[in-house]
Amino acid sequence: VVGGVVAPIQAHPWVTAIYRQRRGFLCAGTLIAPCWVLTAAHCFADGDPKLQQLSVYLGKSALNETDAEKEQKFTVEQLVIHAEYNSGGVDYENDIALLRIRGSDGACAARTDWTRTACLPPLHTKLPAGTRCTVAGYGREVDGGLYNSQYLREAKIQLLSQGVCRSNYAEKLTDNMLCAASPDWSRDACQGDSGGPLVCETGGRAYLFGVVSWGDGCAQRNNPGVYTRLTNYNGWIGEKTGLPSFTDG
Numbered sequence: 001v002v003g004g005v006v007a008p009i010q011a012h013p014w015v016t017a018i019y020r021q022r023r024g025f026l027c028a029g030t031l032i033a034p035c036w037v038l039t040a041a042h043c044f045a046d047g048d049p050k051l052q053q054l055s056v057y058l059g060k061s062a063l064n065e066t067d068a069e070k071e072q073k074f075t076v077e078q079l080v081i082h083a084e085y086n087s088g089g090v091d092y093e094n095d096i097a098l099l100r101i102r103g104s105d106g107a108c109a110a111r112t113d114w115t116r117t118a119c120l121p122p123l124h125t126k127l128p129a130g131t132r133c134t135v136a137g138y139g140r141e142v143d144g145g146l147y148n149s150q151y152l153r154e155a156k157i158q159l160l161s162q163g164v165c166r167s168n169y170a171e172k173l174t175d176n177m178l179c180a181a182s183p184d185w186s187r188d189a190c191q192g193d194s195g196g197p198l199v200c201e202t203g204g205r206a207y208l209f210g211v212v213s214w215g216d217g218c219a220q221r222n223n224p225g226v227y228t229r230l231t232n233y234n235g236w237i238g239e240k241t242g243l244p245s246f247t248d249g
């Protein structure tokens, strides 16, 4: 996150850190049900990883520190990458994937002070441009930086209209994507934040509206951050998880 501030995991208790054996931190994700983490399909773009190579952590405020009291660790039982990822010749189209997680005791995530599920928006929710949102992640603090942030960070940004975003990105932007930026272009998601949450407030409650997906650089004028538009995927998430609550709103 560029232009953000350090945030304790309690402030974003659904944030998930996904690691790949021997490569270290891979991507962020968001816990949407005790057994299910939502992330970006492009995290797995360089070939399907062996599931045994993945590990998933909840309750992590710092990437390179272990706090056993707060953390929960999981293996991945199932990886579901959207079948139409990158379809129609459009990069990052349907940039969404699900991980089914399992603890060493066979259980899924337990709710604690540091871990809870994020809510998906009610069906047919539409948010106006200017809606206030927060992006969180462990990614780069500067555009082109070499290292991820040691600590989880957050930045307040706002939704852009699809028309304005299209004037920036033209055909690269589809209706399955949404754009957000800060009015002065100083705050944005960046490399390493992929898969993490964009949470926006509507009706006095916060919902998961986006998955960090792509953008032209980070915090560059007229290059907003682009997110997978989750309101288009209630049906897909319901179908893949078998949890009817997502489809029924």
Ligand code: 4AZ
Pocket: 188, 189, 190, 191, 192, 193, 194, 212, 213, 214, 215, 216, 217, 218, 219, 224, 225, 226
């Ligand atoms: C990336 O490389 C990436 N500014 C993620 C988000 C953004 C740019 C790049 C948005 O994963």
